[in-house]
Each structure stands twice: as structure tokens, then as C-alpha cells.
Amino acid sequence: MISMNVRRWLTLSIMTSYLLLTTTGCSVNPVSGKKEFVMMSEQQEISMGAGLHKQVLKQYKPYNNAALQAYVNGIGQSLARHSHRNNIRYHFTVVDDPSINAFALPGGYIYITRGLMAYLNSEAELAGVLSHEIGHVTARHSARQQTRGTLTNVLASVIAKQAGAGSRQLINNVAVASVRGFGRKHELQADQLGAEYLARVGYDPHNMIKVIEVLKAQEEFSTFLARSEGRQPPSYHGTFSTHPSNDKRLQQVVGAANSVRSSRTRPDNRRGYLNRISGLKYNKTKKSLGQIRLVTARPGDTFASLARRSGIPKYAAQKLRLLNGMFPKGEPRPGQLIKVVQ
């Protein structure tokens, strides 16, 4: 998903020795309703997820805020109930990590980092992240991926090493490998399913595109940083060759979700979301930890003036724009609730 600042949404699909014990067979895909050849039964998938969940929690600690965990879980559960696979139990965990990331394990284990939560600007965007990950679970992408065997070698070596090292880097490496393995086709399907689940619970499915724009802005910001510092801009193997709002396929699948939109619409709840993440840990730099705080913009406030109070070392105004979904040129409007860092 997100290497450096911008890996694409990541579905961790680590294989463990469970796989060696599994038998092959046919099962019905919950999304397509078609029979397909997969290596894992549902029960095997769930127990594999449960085992991997323990490993993930060794590497990524849950964020220590019960109210925030309950809030994210509540949103996630409401989406999962309306998914194609509401017969399994879902688990949503905010992990205490500054990277900008979300990922899903087989069997319904879904994670979002505090780093990504800081950059989201509404409850509907949070729902977009979670519903995309639910989409990977409902379409059984990891099970199908593994059936194709593309990850087998990478994962087998990881499992071998993990017995000894078990380092976080290892998990990250697997994560990157998984994303390359997933590719655009599965990512687009997860976006499509995510948009549909958003619509079913009443959120505007367009929030799926907004979330992708949040990630795209991260990419553009690191290009901006590189240029400012005279470095070669990073090249991404990622999914965003064009701007998300210009991506026709994405527009199509998200637009199609409107046809299943619930008549009980839910607002994006920007203010409610921002209040929930007020106080969230935020890394000003790798070593310096701050917190997200909210201010109401006054007439004459600019991101440059707000940045002077924020104390983010370099390019602070641009960083604040990025944080508030207004990179590269936005300015706060008087009366608008704005995230700053303290």
C-alpha cells in the first residue's frame, strides 16, 4: 500500500504455514456468486486471519484510546453488516503507527493507522477507507491471490524468517509485495464494493474518490518536498497515474453505487469526525511527537499564520494544507474548523 508516505491501500495477505495444511477446492465467491477455485475454506480463512491478527498486533500496537477504537469499530460494523459477507465477524483496529495506511487480513481483520486517521477529514472518508478494506475481504482477494500463487515464494521466505526475526520490517516487506500482487484490478473492485457499502448505509459514495484524493495529495506532497529540496521526485509504481477525479473507470464504479443508495442518507459528519480525532498523536518529524488540535479560523488566518503556531519544522504551511485536505493552494475560510498540530 503505502511505501514512504504513499503506498496504495494495502491488503496484507501474509501466508503462514496454515496454507500448507489446507486443501484445495471450490467455493462460492460472496460477491460474484460464482463458484471459484480457491485454496481455503471460509473456516480456514478465518482461523488464518485470527492467527495473523496476533502477529500483526505484535508489530502494530493498538492505539490506546478506547473511545476512538469504539467509534471506528462502530462505523466499520455498520458497513460490514451491509456487505456481501455479513455472516463473518469483523474486527476493526486503529493501530498506533505514523504511516499512512490501512489493510485487511483474510477473515475480516481490518486495520487503520493513526497516521491515516490524522489526514482524513470526515466520518464519511473514514467509512470510505473501512469499506474499501471490507471490499477486499468480501471479494476474498487474498484467498484468490494465493490461489494464483503469485505470493507464495515471497511469503514462504517471510514465514521462514519470521520464526527467527519477526521484525516489523518483515511485515512491511510482505505488505509491499502484497500490493504489487493485488494490482489495479482488485483495487478497483475494492473501490467499487466500498462505494456500494457506503451507499447502502447512506453515505455519499463519492467519498471513496475523496479518500483516494487524500492519498494522491500525499504523493503530490512528496513530489513537492523532493523538488523543494533539489532531490529527484520519487516515482510511484502505484495506481494513480492520473488524478482520481479524472479516472473514468473509478468515476463509473463509484457513480454506479448511487443506484443502491439508502434513502436514509448520512451526512459526512466532518465536525464530528474532527472532534473525535482532536488530541490524536501526530508525528511532526520522525522523532518529535505532537497532537492534532482544532482551531476555528478567524478572518485573516492563513495556513502560513496557523503554521507559525504549529511548530512543524519545515514546509509547515503546506503540511497543514495537506492535513486539512487543501494541498497545494487552499486557505482556511473564516469560521472553518481547521486541524493544526501542537
Ligand SMILES: [Zn+2]
Ligand atoms: Zn486495497
